[in-house]
Amino acid sequence: MRSGANMSINIRLETDGYDDLISRGNGLVYLNEHLSGSLSYSTPRRGAWRKSVSLSLFQEGYEDWGAGFETNVTWYPYENLNLDFKLVPRWSSDWLIWLRGNQFASFSRANVTGKITVNWFPAEGHEVRLNAQWLTINAEAEQGYRIGPGGRLVPDNDLVNDFAMINFGLQLRYRYEIAPLSDLYLVYSRGGLDRIDNPDQSTMDLLGSSTSLRNSDQFLIKLRYRF
Helix, strand or coil: CCCCCEEEEEEEEECCEEECCCCCCCCCEEECCEEEEEEEEECCCECCEEEEEEEEEEEECCCEEEEEEEEEEEEEEECCEEEEEEEEEEEEEEEEEEEECCEEEEEEEEEEEEEEEEEECCCCCEEEEEEEEEEEEEEEEEEEEEECHHHCEEEECCCCCCEEEEEEEEEEEEEEEEECCEEEEEEEEEEEEEEEECCCCCHHHHHHHHCCCCCEEEEEEEEEECC
16 A cells, blocks of 8 residues: 555465365365455554554354454554564354364364563663463364264264363563674573363453463573574
8 A cells, every 4th residue: 555554355265175184194084165264454663653453254164164353563662672462362163173083073262362572672782572472272062073984074972071271481582692693692481381171261261370371481591603
């Protein structure tokens, strides 16, 4: 656009056929055709802000639909400091996943991915970066399946449990440029991953729980000298 903004429309048709990966080596699975599309809009930096937004609609599983939304905002309060915020919620009523052997199940899912990045350049040769990222998935079981003749999925009555997944990662990194191609890094990171069977929390509750994950705490010192 004349303003420097950009708009794009994408449409994708995936024909019906056999998926040889989804069953983890337990046979071919025949899937119906899937249609998906997205509309996105982004602006260049204007003053202290840069923004983008995207809407998507897609088919999953055998034939049902899902939708997603993505927004990204970057703020430049100073020339040596910027903050980036990203949020991606998605919903689907037919999320098909492999469970074990030749057993599959479809789930209604709501998942949210978020990321915050802070970049600060306090002086020449110095860089401080903070990254925080999280993911939540809340999945309600809809229907169990098994691979039948011709790779078609056949409904069954096996019990399938609801589940939730939460993931969180935090990294604080300092980089000092000793000389061209020579850097000293000091990095602290923490985070974790957890699966919850038959959850009773809402998506917002899961987001709150994810930030308390501490399966790993690490501190790294790295020296790179001319390579």
